[in-house]
Amino acid sequence: MKQSKKLSEIPISVLDLVPILAGKTATDSFQNSLQLAQQVEQWGYNRYWMAEHHNMVGVASSATAVLIGFIANGTSTIRVGSGGIMLPNHAPLVVAEQFGTLASLYPNRIDLGLGRAPGSDQLTAMALRRSLQGSVNDFPDNVEELRTYFSKDNSTSPVRAIPGEGLNIPIWILGSSTFGAQLAGMMGLPYAFASHFAPTYLQAALQTYRDHFRPSEFLKEPYAMVGINAFVADTEKEAHYLASSLYATFVNVIRGKSQPLQPPVENLDAIWDANEEYAVQQMLRYTFIGEPGQVREKLQDLVDLTQADELIISSHIYDQAARLRSYELIAELKQTPARAAYATH
Template sequence: MTEHAHLSILDFCTIYEGETAGQSMQRSVEMAQLAEELGFSRMWYTEHHNMPTITSSSPAVLISHIGAKTSSIRLGSGGVMLPNHAPYLVAEQFGTLAELYPDRIDLGLGRAPGTDMHTLGRALRRDSHAAERFPEDVKELRGYLAGKSLIPGVQAIPGANTNVPIYILGSSLFGASLAAKLGLPYAFASHFAPQHLEQATSHYRTHFQPSESLSAPYVIAGVNVTAADTTEAAAAEFDRVGLRRVKSFAGRGKNFSDSQIKQIRDSYQGQQILDMLKYSAVGTASEVRDYLEDFQRLAQADELMISLQSTTHDEVLSSMKILASAWALDPAHVAGAPA
């Protein structure tokens, strides 16, 4: 059997119904502490804006808080949406984190907005063409962190010479091509954008050019997990996850009844939404393990970035424990993934 990939957790910092943003963040601390205890490699946090059920609008701030509450697990962005920011400011922020938490910080970079177009233009005041500069912005940011600024006389302080590891995030050949060309690790968002997984990871591995920071290709693939003590319990929970997702996407700003949401779920539009969860391991410990082993081979993945799909915090923690047991994680042996 192929050696098991490293396992990491992607935390969306969900705000559950009746909960405050502060309570959500406290749960993220608890989640990271448990992940560290169980032996997961890293925790990543997403950048989203104007989303009522997600608190991770500022990954750097969240990482700083969680870093103070943990001791060894790697923490990073999955990712910072670089076109929303000046590369120099990102270098300073993650340089600060690297100085506070040496050898524990990752910088995943994406080029999507992480929000709706109204928020993008009016609130973030982002240039609609900013994403076109993504490759150049990555190079500029990389220069700051390596102490080799592309702008004469400008250094990121802190940031210079921290060499915070950069990961290119993507769901298409664009990100795969850029990561391969720059010799950077590549993370594919197959947990919600499954369409081009095999094509993108194969392209990345075939065209990878070694760099000072990475000598061989390294692939992280996102995958959903809903684990329970019985097959039936996991399936029932995953069904609830699907209904919640349909309500979030199709019912945003509308007050649909449960029966109406189920009707939408069974429609063509609803199935398109559920298709985003194509790569999902649902079942008992052994069923989840078998699925992830097959997915690892399909994705040619060195590491799996797990999105735990449950409708309550207690279910998330239970799923995490079952997953750690299924994958036989050992807290003493999580090294090996590129820093």
């Protein structure tokens, strides 16, 4: 039987959705993200990822590659990447050139996480792509095309990614089902599961990934990262208060409304009804709220359950000082944060 990992032994990372706050601007969001990245770098976090979303008034990370450059330029050691780039929205060559440029500017610090969802509604996907003739089932071929552009063996091809060709740019497969898990395993790539909002298939996906894993030139053993939400404060009451902004956001998702991130509220019963509460609680099952001792125990239980190689943490907190404090307290839970064993990805 495999020995359980200790929380102190695995890396922790940040997933930043770059929220636009009610009453603030995207410019404010970018400065908040930079400040957070600089702080978590000092606190020993392993990587800082941002996700591609479109047509959402509460999310400022639509131009993900541009933001990765902004964050990487303002930091010096932390890995910066995409969690993820929604590959169906882009020609693989364009992604190869963008991330080849980033990796040339910030060597050995850029991650390329890929997802097969649009990160938007169908109308927005049409505006991005100009055509919806393709499907998510094209994803494996697009990933392989992208890997080809990064390969040094592509130097004799009539189509080349310059810069990008021959660079070591780690590719991650992201997912919320067993589809991406199987693909990541078969390709011998690291895998990240979106359990912070789609927890249903977490265990099945991790098992599928490990069962199908084939060693590759990129990775000799499976490497799985698990996404969670965490709200840590000096008191449990304060942590629950901070988390109410995230719950309100997901109520709006259910209602089909798009709003900037709202300030926290004392009473969530004033926001949702019983059916909405149940639905949101299901989506946010892997949300850990409390004072440090409570959250430490819950995170260790998660590591025991999943045998995750790394945790990536989203803290969708309205107040910037409270958001920084939450990540600081999480870092302290690990006592001596470790860098990833698979250091180049």
